[in-house]
Amino acid sequence: MYAFIKRAIDKELIPSVSLVLSMFICTALLHYVIIPNIKHTIVLRDELSRYKSLIRGDEKYGKLKTEIREKQKELEKKHTELTRGLGDPHDLSGLLQMIFDKAWQAEIRFDKTVPQKEAKGKDYIHYPVLLEMTTTYNQLGKFISSLENIPQIVRVDRVAVMAKDDKNIYARVLITCFLSLQK
Numbered sequence: 001m002y003a004f005i006k007r008a009i010d011k012e013l014i015p016s017v018s019l020v021l022s023m024f025i026c027t028a029l030l031h032y033v034i035i036p037n038i039k040h041t042i043v044l045r046d047e048l049s050r051y052k053s054l055i056r057g058d059e060k061y062g063k064l065k066t067e068i069r070e071k072q073k074e075l076e077k078k079h080t081e082l083t084r085g086l087g088d089p090h091d092l093s094g095l096l097q098m099i100f101d102k103a104w105q106a107e108i109r110f111d112k113t114v115p116q117k118e119a120k121g122k123d124y125i126h127y128p129v130l131l132e133m134t135t136t137y138n139q140l141g142k143f144i145s146s147l148e149n150i151p152q153i154v155r156v157d158r159v160a161v162m163a164k165d166d167k168n169i170y171a172r173v174l175i176t177c178f179l180s181l182q183k
Helices: 002-056 059-082 092-105 137-148
Strands: 110-115 124-135 154-163 169-180
Touching: 092 110, 092 124, 092 137, 092 169, 124 137, 137 154, 137 169
Parallel strands: none
Antiparallel strands: 110 124, 124 169, 154 169
Protein backbone atom coordinates (compact mmCIF):
# COMPACT_ATOMS: atom_id res chain seq x y z
CA MET A 1 0.00 0.00 0.00
CA TYR A 2 2.81 2.36 0.83
CA ALA A 3 4.36 1.65 -2.52
CA PHE A 4 1.14 2.69 -4.23
CA ILE A 5 1.08 6.00 -2.32
CA LYS A 6 4.77 6.55 -3.08
CA ARG A 7 4.20 6.00 -6.82
CA ALA A 8 1.21 8.36 -6.78
CA ILE A 9 3.21 11.06 -5.01
CA ASP A 10 6.17 10.63 -7.40
CA LYS A 11 3.78 10.80 -10.34
CA GLU A 12 1.97 13.94 -9.14
CA LEU A 13 4.91 15.73 -7.43
CA ILE A 14 6.08 17.73 -10.45
CA PRO A 15 2.58 18.93 -11.45
CA SER A 16 1.79 19.78 -7.80
CA VAL A 17 5.02 21.76 -7.31
CA SER A 18 4.44 23.48 -10.66
CA LEU A 19 0.92 24.41 -9.58
CA VAL A 20 2.12 25.78 -6.23
CA LEU A 21 4.94 27.79 -7.88
CA SER A 22 2.60 29.21 -10.51
CA MET A 23 0.10 30.20 -7.77
CA PHE A 24 2.94 31.86 -5.83
CA ILE A 25 4.11 33.78 -8.93
CA CYS A 26 0.52 34.85 -9.76
CA THR A 27 0.00 36.03 -6.18
CA ALA A 28 3.27 38.01 -6.25
CA LEU A 29 2.37 39.59 -9.61
CA LEU A 30 -1.07 40.44 -8.33
CA HIS A 31 0.30 41.99 -5.14
CA TYR A 32 3.28 43.92 -6.58
CA VAL A 33 2.21 44.76 -10.15
CA ILE A 34 -1.48 44.50 -10.89
CA ILE A 35 -3.02 46.02 -7.73
CA PRO A 36 -0.66 49.08 -7.69
CA ASN A 37 -1.43 49.67 -11.38
CA ILE A 38 -5.16 49.47 -10.70
CA LYS A 39 -4.82 51.97 -7.82
CA HIS A 40 -2.76 54.32 -10.02
CA THR A 41 -5.34 54.00 -12.82
CA ILE A 42 -8.13 54.93 -10.38
CA VAL A 43 -6.19 58.03 -9.25
CA LEU A 44 -5.58 59.07 -12.87
CA ARG A 45 -9.22 58.48 -13.75
CA ASP A 46 -10.33 60.72 -10.86
CA GLU A 47 -7.89 63.43 -11.96
CA LEU A 48 -9.14 63.16 -15.53
CA SER A 49 -12.74 63.52 -14.41
CA ARG A 50 -11.76 66.67 -12.43
CA TYR A 51 -10.15 68.15 -15.54
CA LYS A 52 -13.19 67.25 -17.65
CA SER A 53 -15.47 69.01 -15.17
CA LEU A 54 -13.22 72.08 -15.30
CA ILE A 55 -13.30 72.09 -19.07
CA ARG A 56 -17.09 71.75 -19.11
CA GLY A 57 -17.26 74.79 -16.85
CA ASP A 58 -18.92 73.44 -13.73
CA GLU A 59 -20.24 75.89 -11.14
CA LYS A 60 -17.00 76.24 -9.15
CA TYR A 61 -14.92 76.95 -12.23
CA GLY A 62 -17.51 79.36 -13.63
CA LYS A 63 -17.56 81.32 -10.37
CA LEU A 64 -13.78 81.39 -10.22
CA LYS A 65 -13.55 82.49 -13.83
CA THR A 66 -16.06 85.30 -13.21
CA GLU A 67 -14.17 86.46 -10.11
CA ILE A 68 -10.88 86.50 -12.01
CA ARG A 69 -12.39 88.57 -14.82
CA GLU A 70 -13.85 91.06 -12.32
CA LYS A 71 -10.50 91.41 -10.52
CA GLN A 72 -8.74 91.86 -13.85
CA LYS A 73 -11.15 94.67 -14.81
CA GLU A 74 -10.62 96.34 -11.43
CA LEU A 75 -6.82 96.13 -11.80
CA GLU A 76 -6.96 97.50 -15.34
CA LYS A 77 -9.12 100.39 -14.15
CA LYS A 78 -6.71 101.12 -11.28
CA HIS A 79 -3.74 100.89 -13.65
CA THR A 80 -5.43 103.33 -16.03
CA GLU A 81 -6.03 105.77 -13.18
CA LEU A 82 -2.41 105.48 -12.02
CA THR A 83 -0.99 105.98 -15.49
CA ARG A 84 -3.31 108.84 -16.41
CA GLY A 85 -1.27 111.28 -18.45
CA LEU A 86 1.16 108.58 -19.44
CA GLY A 87 0.78 107.66 -23.09
CA ASP A 88 2.26 104.17 -22.98
CA PRO A 89 2.87 102.61 -19.55
CA HIS A 90 5.66 100.54 -21.11
CA ASP A 91 7.55 103.61 -22.35
CA LEU A 92 10.28 105.07 -20.13
CA SER A 93 10.30 108.45 -21.87
CA GLY A 94 6.57 108.89 -21.21
CA LEU A 95 7.04 107.95 -17.57
CA LEU A 96 9.91 110.41 -17.17
CA GLN A 97 7.82 113.10 -18.86
CA MET A 98 5.07 112.45 -16.31
CA ILE A 99 7.64 112.85 -13.51
CA PHE A 100 8.92 116.09 -15.04
CA ASP A 101 5.33 117.36 -15.29
CA LYS A 102 4.81 116.62 -11.59
CA ALA A 103 8.03 118.51 -10.82
CA TRP A 104 6.80 121.42 -12.93
CA GLN A 105 3.51 121.45 -10.98
CA ALA A 106 5.53 121.58 -7.73
CA GLU A 107 7.54 124.48 -9.25
CA ILE A 108 10.74 122.45 -9.36
CA ARG A 109 13.33 122.63 -12.12
CA PHE A 110 15.94 119.91 -12.24
CA ASP A 111 19.59 120.87 -12.32
CA LYS A 112 20.58 117.44 -13.48
CA THR A 113 19.07 114.01 -14.15
CA VAL A 114 21.43 111.04 -14.03
CA PRO A 115 20.15 107.63 -15.13
CA GLN A 116 21.54 104.74 -13.09
CA LYS A 117 22.11 101.13 -14.08
CA GLU A 118 18.83 99.39 -14.87
CA ALA A 119 17.92 96.02 -13.39
CA LYS A 120 15.60 93.40 -14.78
CA GLY A 121 13.17 91.83 -12.31
CA LYS A 122 10.71 89.00 -12.75
CA ASP A 123 7.88 91.09 -14.19
CA TYR A 124 9.37 94.59 -14.35
CA ILE A 125 12.44 96.47 -15.46
CA HIS A 126 13.73 98.80 -12.73
CA TYR A 127 15.09 102.13 -14.02
CA PRO A 128 16.73 104.15 -11.23
CA VAL A 129 17.17 107.86 -11.95
CA LEU A 130 18.99 110.39 -9.77
CA LEU A 131 17.32 113.81 -9.82
CA GLU A 132 19.32 116.83 -8.63
CA MET A 133 17.58 120.14 -7.96
CA THR A 134 17.69 123.44 -6.14
CA THR A 135 14.34 124.08 -4.47
CA THR A 136 12.59 124.77 -1.16
CA TYR A 137 11.47 122.28 1.46
CA ASN A 138 7.81 122.86 0.64
CA GLN A 139 8.28 122.35 -3.08
CA LEU A 140 10.34 119.21 -2.49
CA GLY A 141 7.67 117.81 -0.15
CA LYS A 142 4.94 118.56 -2.69
CA PHE A 143 6.95 116.83 -5.45
CA ILE A 144 7.75 113.72 -3.38
CA SER A 145 4.13 113.49 -2.24
CA SER A 146 2.95 113.56 -5.87
CA LEU A 147 5.40 110.75 -6.72
CA GLU A 148 4.26 108.68 -3.76
CA ASN A 149 0.68 108.88 -5.05
CA ILE A 150 1.69 106.62 -7.95
CA PRO A 151 3.42 103.85 -5.96
CA GLN A 152 3.06 101.05 -8.50
CA ILE A 153 5.02 102.96 -11.14
CA VAL A 154 7.54 105.13 -9.26
CA ARG A 155 9.26 104.58 -5.93
CA VAL A 156 11.27 107.20 -4.06
CA ASP A 157 14.33 105.35 -2.77
CA ARG A 158 16.54 108.05 -1.21
CA VAL A 159 16.44 111.75 -0.52
CA ALA A 160 19.51 113.78 0.39
CA VAL A 161 19.08 117.44 1.34
CA MET A 162 21.69 120.11 1.92
CA ALA A 163 21.03 123.75 2.84
CA LYS A 164 22.12 126.18 0.13
CA ASP A 165 21.02 129.53 1.58
CA ASP A 166 18.24 130.86 3.84
CA LYS A 167 15.41 129.87 1.47
CA ASN A 168 16.72 127.19 -0.83
CA ILE A 169 18.10 123.70 -0.49
CA TYR A 170 20.08 121.45 -2.78
CA ALA A 171 18.32 118.07 -3.03
CA ARG A 172 19.23 114.75 -4.61
CA VAL A 173 16.35 112.31 -5.04
CA LEU A 174 16.87 108.75 -6.22
CA ILE A 175 13.71 107.34 -7.78
CA THR A 176 13.08 103.99 -9.41
CA CYS A 177 10.69 103.70 -12.34
CA PHE A 178 9.03 100.34 -12.92
CA LEU A 179 8.09 99.35 -16.44
CA SER A 180 6.26 96.14 -17.19
CA LEU A 181 8.00 93.55 -19.34
CA GLN A 182 4.66 92.51 -20.83
CA LYS A 183 3.38 94.65 -23.66
